């Protein structure tokens with residue numbers, strides 16, 4: 524029986540470009556998230572703000588109004604992370620919420636392509652957690668998100684190409700400890716034309732990607748936006764040793780959503796908590 528929740532190790536605040544930034548409606552999200560964490564008894568939060576470099580192809584209809592200012596020539600170019608502002612905000616929250624463990628972190632997009640730029644911006648080793656995320660794939664010499672690619676490629680190709688890039692990302696960068704949301708492309712699966720997503724259709728590709736993550740000594744995130752029991756099951760069967768839990772919350776409301784259920788699933792497949800709430804669960 525699990526007595527305490529793990530850390531929510533994938534949380535965004537006003538310092539992530541896709542919340543609109545610190546001058547937008549998102550202002551104060553970090554503080555509100557800490558207040559809520561204390562209220563619901565969450566022991567630890569890792570603020571993993573987006574660390575993205577370069578931009579990617581995007582279709583006009585995919586741009587939410589608050590991101591319109593980031594579009595340049597049909598490409599979305601994210602605002603660089605304000606490292607100093609973010610760290611000051613963390614320090615203020617640590618001072619104001621001493622009962623909560625508040626860790627620094629980043630959700631680093633496509634780390635296999637941008638380690639030089641990342642090192643120039645900040646010391647990744649000084650962060651409490653670096654999550655590595657694959658958000659874009661190459662198309663015609665550019666990069667694009669899965670929701671854009673599903674309009675240009677057969678659905679099967681999007682998932683297949685996504686999973687095929689995972690081993691290249693692991694081999695291409697040592698700077699992240701945990702691979703996030705392996706089902707990222709599935710979020711945009713075109714159910715209208717393809718029917719409900721069936722993971723067994725891509726089982727071998729998922730297992731191959733998981734083997735590469737495990738062999739690279741990384742943890743796998745259980746991203747609780749959608750809970751799949753096959754994720755911890757296949758991960759354990761393919762040699763995965765460590766699991767992280769993340770809600771991918773962007774606006775406080777989803778903080779820790781699904782964490783208890785994810786923890787029960789992970790425990791079922793043999794993963795056990797570490798000493799501190801922010802530690803990976805291991806088997």
Ligand SMILES: [Zn+2]
Pocket residue numbers: 630656658703704
């Ligand atoms: Zn992400």
Ligand SMILES: [Zn+2]
Pocket residue numbers: 533535630771
């Ligand atoms: Zn995220």
